[in-house]
Amino acid sequence: MEMSGEYSIDAPIAEVWAALNDIEILKVCIPGCEELEQVSETEMTAKVALKIGPVKARFNGVVTFENITPPEGYSIVGEGQGGVAGFAKGGADVRLVEDGDKTVLTYQAKAQVGGKIAQLGSRLIKSTAAKLADKFFKNFRDALVAEVASA
Template identity: 65%
Template sequence: MDMSDTRTIAAPREVVWAALNDPEVLKASIPGCEEIEKHSDTEMAAKVTLKIGPVKASFKGQVTLSDIDPPKGYTISGEGTGGAAGHAKGSAAVRLEEEGENTILHYDVKAQVGGKIAQLGGRLIDSTAKKLAGQFFDNFSSIVAPPPEGEETEEAADGNKKGWFGKMFGKKGEKAEKDVAEDGSQP
């Protein structure tokens, strides 16, 4: 299976590059991702549970980054096994291009699947892969891209604008603020 696409992300290239190399951002962006463990700057392990047609499987695999050219792009390669459901391996060439305040992300994917998943048929696999890629980029963009100008977030309205890192990890104070508002005392 081969797939190519281009996505516009409303964030500077350096921010997109940093997010593409952040395991927590990737974990939050990848549909069905349960864990990502970074072993080095170029190697990670991941566990992802996916449903492809009638087959649901947990895949464990290794991911390797190569052809690294910060902040312009890299090649990401991986291989995973899903037990009786089958296996998958592939790579994606990712290239980031500046366009004003935005970043154009280009990707070219080459993948192979085997086992029960391969028996589902090319059309179902291709449509599922496109759907998962779309979900990844929707999730990734919502984490990385700031809100459009003129749209204020709650954090910005409170004078506490956090950016993508804060969006992921800045929820701890909300419960404490709610507790104070409800009974008037400090937590």
């Protein structure tokens, strides 16, 4: 399934780019994120707890950044194992465009799930995935704006 969105963020592009690479900010913004650890420049490990329909799962996964072109954007690719709940994998192309002193963030994401989440939650996956993506970028915008304001 594919999702996309666009957000106008009240912060200059450099700060948005920095935040996109700030593991502490990402950790706060990823819905259900319990752990996020940097293992290399471009690789992180994550633990994320999610509930899709009747299935609750804790995913252990690896997230990598690819196609990094500061400060215009990157691709973020992840894959997580949720035990018997199944697996989730996906990626998002994130693009930043300067808009005066604001920044427009757009993303195009793809996600695929397998196992019990697909079997029991199929009707809910698309809406849940769209909601989660939206929540992440909203959280991200809010966290960034708050940080800019407090700085």
